[in-house]
Amino acid sequence: MSLPRAKLTRNFPGCPVEATLSFLDGKWKGVILFHLMGGTLRFNELRRKLPSVTQRMLTKQLRELEESGLVSRTVFPVVPPRVDYALTPLGTTLKPVINALAAWGEENVFCLPEGRHLRDVSAASGAPAIEA
Template sequence: MAKELPACPVEMTLQLIGNRWKVLIIRDLLEGTKRFGELKKSVGLITQKVLTQNLREMEESGLLTRKVYAEVPPRVDYTLTELGYSLKPILDSMIEWGTSYKNTIST
């Protein structure tokens, strides 16, 4: 059974990327494919469990793909899908607004 989606587009977007970790994961994957360890390091103070949970949710939502290589030790790559990459303008706006805010309160 399909999950019922919110009627409000803002609520829908927040449901998909509405936590700090998902936005940072998207930010990092906009640069290209990354391995789990690279994401853990670049995202910051996130536990392995929380990173795994967020990556799984984002994969289920269609925002990224996960590719597992049959190697020892196993290698897993994460890449934004076209849908995930379509969030770039939102993150660009967040960067612009955050920079402006920082400049405003710093003066």
Template sequence: MSINCKSSYNCPVEATIDLIGGKYKSVILWHLMGKTLRYSELHKLVPKATDKMLAQQLRELENDGLINRKIYPVVPPKTEYSLTDFGNTLAPILDAMCDWGSVYLDEVNTPPTCSKSQN
């Protein structure tokens, strides 16, 4: 596995935010934890993302070594996404984000539309 590293980072938090801080990156990673999903399945799970934005976020996650993309030579083309071993190391961070977000949503009386049990 080749991981792209940008040498301009001054702080580990900055590097983390750059890798998972895109508009839908963390949500995509969350949904891929322990699963392999097709593009259409991801799009249903992240309905606010436009096709262009979802494709861009997936491409960036792949380029950063966080997800695998597998293309099957069938008609119509079938593409599956999964976490790399490196991407799987984000599980504790994503779990903590989910826990924190759940507390926040509870505080503002907003029911979540996804949960750990769905993952």
């Protein structure tokens, strides 16, 4: 294929599940979307919520999400630079998918206590609650 899969939104050569997963393809994209469901976040706020991701990888994943139309990036011309990230209307339509993934993980995957702590901190800061 000459075009990246995420660019083939109108004419994807596979099943609908494969097409949807192509938007979430990447270790951090689903987690980034989960945190943005709670509202607009600045770059460093996202970094704090994802302590295991490198700055380079977070930037790469955010750019891919922006390119696919799921995330918007707003740059404010101030010193120091301020960049906000938010879900687009298209990104918002993935909320049920991300919530379903979170609920499945809550029910079927054992998370280490520090992972649960990070999730609880995210929930306290406005990230969406996981309904069991």
